[in-house]
Amino acid sequence: MLSAEDIGRARLVELMAKVANKDRAAFRELYRLTSAKLYGTVLRILGDKDLANDVIQECFIKIWDRAGDFDPTIASPITWLATIARNRALDEVRRKPTAALEDHPEIGELAAPMLDPLADKARSEELRRLLACLSALDEEKRQIVLQAYYRGMSREALSKRFDRPVPTIKTLLHRSLAQLRLCLAQ
Amino acid sequence: MTEPDDLDLLAAEYVIGSLPAEERIALAARRQREPALDAAIIAWERRLSPLAEFVPGVGAPEGLLPAIEARLDAPTGRDGAADVVILRRQVVRWRRIAAGAIGLAAATVLTFVLRETLLPGFVRPPQPTSFVAMLQKDAASPAFVVSVDIATRMMTIRAVAAEKPAGKSYELWIVNASFAAPKSLGVVREDQKAAASLATYSPDIVTNSTYAVTIEPVGGSPTGLPTGPVVFSGKLVQVD
Numbered sequence: 001m002l003s004a005e006d007i008g009r010a011r012l013v014e015l016m017a018k019v020a021n022k023d024r025a026a027f028r029e030l031y032r033l034t035s036a037k038l039y040g041t042v043l044r045i046l047g048d049k050d051l052a053n054d055v056i057q058e059c060f061i062k063i064w065d066r067a068g069d070f071d072p073t074i075a076s077p078i079t080w081l082a083t084i085a086r087n088r089a090l091d092e093v094r095r096k097p098t099a100a101l102e103d104h105p106e107i108g109e110l111a112a113p114m115l116d117p118l119a120d121k122a123r124s125e126e127l128r129r130l131l132a133c134l135s136a137l138d139e140e141k142r143q144i145v146l147q148a149y150y151r152g153m154s155r156e157a158l159s160k161r162f163d164r165p166v167p168t169i170k171t172l173l174h175r176s177l178a179q180l181r182l183c184l185a186q
Numbered sequence: 187m188t189e190p191d192d193l194d195l196l197a198a199e200y201v202i203g204s205l206p207a208e209e210r211i212a213l214a215a216r217r218q219r220e221p222a223l224d225a226a227i228i229a230w231e232r233r234l235s236p237l238a239e240f241v242p243g244v245g246a247p248e249g250l251l252p253a254i255e256a257r258l259d260a261p262t263g264r265d266g267a268a269d270v271v272i273l274r275r276q277v278v279r280w281r282r283i284a285a286g287a288i289g290l291a292a293a294t295v296l297t298f299v300l301r302e303t304l305l306p307g308f309v310r311p312p313q314p315t316s317f318v319a320m321l322q323k324d325a326a327s328p329a330f331v332v333s334v335d336i337a338t339r340m341m342t343i344r345a346v347a348a349e350k351p352a353g354k355s356y357e358l359w360i361v362n363a364s365f366a367a368p369k370s371l372g373v374v375r376e377d378q379k380a381a382a383s384l385a386t387y388s389p390d391i392v393t394n395s396t397y398a399v400t401i402e403p404v405g406g407s408p409t410g411l412p413t414g415p416v417v418f419s420g421k422l423v424q425v426d
Contacts, residue, residue, distance in 0.1 A: 094210050156206065181194070
């Protein structure tokens with residue numbers, strides 16, 4: 001039986017195919033369905049609404065231009081779209097390191113991901129596996145990885161946040177990521 | 187040399203976003219020429235992508251969609267139109283800086299930092315571009331953007347708003363005080379991207395020269411020297 005998630009995904013795949021054929025109505029629908037997710041993603045990293053407005057516009061222009069590159073056999077549509085948005089936001093935040101999110105606490109703390117893999121049965125199998133592997137990391141390492149991922153924090157920003165020297169952060173990141181890679185490969 | 191394992195972990199850091207600016211740009215450039223690195227980045231994107239599910243949606247401000255559509259409808263060719271968009275944004279930003287710093291009127295040849303971030307490819311990072319120049323005749327009319335990957339000394343030339351010269355060709359030149367005369371980098375078209383190798387010039391020459399576009403007979407100057415007027419010019423600026 002198809003879950004709501006499967007239906008949502010199928011709808012997005014269909015819309016992406018139409019957008020690839022320059023269907024403007026499909027593009028508007030795609031925007032309606034995904035803009036909040038993408039806006040949330042870039043705002044969390046950029047911490048600045050004006051910048052987020054610019055970046056999200058560029059993301060959707062890129063989506064319009066590149067929708068034909070999307071391959072539903074390789075990635076889910078929302079993953080593909082979110083990756084575009086994260087990359088653009090990360091490029092932007094690194095270009096203007098002074099506008100990092102730590103200056104904008106009002107954007108709010110990251111809603112902590114639930115790290116009990118059994119807590120939410122509706123999530124995908126991949127997510128369950130990833131969460132299981134993340135929960136095998138000790139708390140500090142897990143937070144370092146998640147803060148980098150969700151907030152776009154550089155090693156230097158992480159160093160301040162976790163009160164550790166930059167080389168230590170790098171080491172912790174590498175150990176955590178190697179551990180994740182191993183865990184996910186099992 | 188980087189050990190394979192180190193490289194994979196750098197790829198992971200690229201994806202989670204923790205790399206410092208210079209390393210991020212350097213890795214993005216390496217990715218273009220190292221398929222193994224590109225594959226490692228894509229593999230990490232896939233490993234971590236389920237995390238995106240946790241990001242709560244935030245309603246985008248009203249008016250963004252019409253603004254996006256207006257940009258899609260802008261009367262420029264679709265190919266490269268995204269670059270033009272970036273360019274416009276950067277011009278606005280540059281003007282803001284220029285107005286405060288040196289005064290816009292003084293600038294007849296504008297150059298400014300341009301990060302090319304909207305490029306073809308599946309979630310492609312910036313191209314291996316270290317230097318960028320806008321070639322233009324005045325502040326309001328950028329015509330070509332050139333970008334140079336200094337590692338390979340390959341130059342990419344992209345028209346952004348150049349009009350077709352009737353019965354003529356545009357030719358690009360490198361101009362440097364150490365040359366007896368400008369040297370041709372070839373004919374450039376107003377309707378397509380072009381590439382030129384600068385491998386015969388030292389990095390110092392490449393980065394300290396002026397790049398100029400002249401109007402020449404179809405196919406380029408018959409003499410090997412500029413015969414027509416310089417219509418656009420600019421200097422490279424290092425990106426970041």
